[in-house]
């Protein structure tokens with residue numbers, strides 16, 4: 544069962560809601576949240592903005608194609624990412640933008656791929672302004688949820704705050720066309736994967752498609768209309784909390800209707816040590832994220848030493 548929690552009650556640290564949160568993070572690793580302050584109409588309008596980008600002619604999208612860069616900002620064409628080495632590259636398209644360090648920042652120069660400059664389509668200033676504003680709104684909600692999680696697992700509310708000053712956060716628009724007629728068993732909108740970072744805050748247009756692997760290994764569909772957000776956790780938060788928070792496999796096979804989803808991947812700053820607290824180990828967040836990007840994006844795979852998809 545995937546629980547729905549009320550963010551205003553979590554903000555107030557209501558006991559019953561906090562207990563449900565603690566159970567959701569350690570058992571299923573997926574939940575939904577309502578009452579975030581981001582209204583359904585706002586989410587619908589953001590989906591429309593992404594829809595208008597994906598509807599652009601391919602040559603225009605090619606001008607912001609991430610495959611022409613050493614990073615993952617801009618448009619990702621179909622088959623540009625392979626999240627499961629046992630499956631074919633995904634048939635979704637994406638548009639990714641994220642947190643940018645100020646120009647000239649010495650860390651930006653060093654870790655360019657995770658803080659790369661965003662790429663925006665020409666003559667779509669409204670799109671840029673809208674998506675950047677939505678990034679700020681969702682990052683605020685993600686931080687509120689992370690504080691509630693810190694409290695729910697017995698840490699200080701602010702245990703994660705310092706790590707998110709310069710987050711390697713990425714806001715993505717996923718566009719899943721109707722499942723192609725040629726698609727076989729190894730073809731997915733997005734194949735089974737766990738997210739890489741800490742917390743993912745996902746809005747969808749309400750079309751079903753997301754499936755989550757439950758503790759008994761069955762796949763359960765999860766739907767969320769605009770206004771309701773799906774929350775799940777990534778590999779870094781699982782390491783960092785020594786498994787108190789679970790990173791859960793999920794996928795989208797796709798169906799007869801096209802679909803838009805918009806995840807915010809809330810990843811901490813490059814230098815954050817995400818090894819279990821007190822373990823004496825060091826797992827640098829930036830190294831982990833760079834490795835996972837290099838493994839999964841086809842245009843970065845030759846940097847990782849993995850075999851490119853054929």
Ligand SMILES: O=C(O)CCC(=O)C(=O)O
Nearest residue numbers: 717733753793795804806
């Ligand atoms: O579209 C969805 O519902 C899930 C997307 C997803 O898992 C991802 O972008 O990492």
Ligand SMILES: [Fe+2]
Nearest residue numbers: 736737738793
């Ligand atoms: Fe995901």
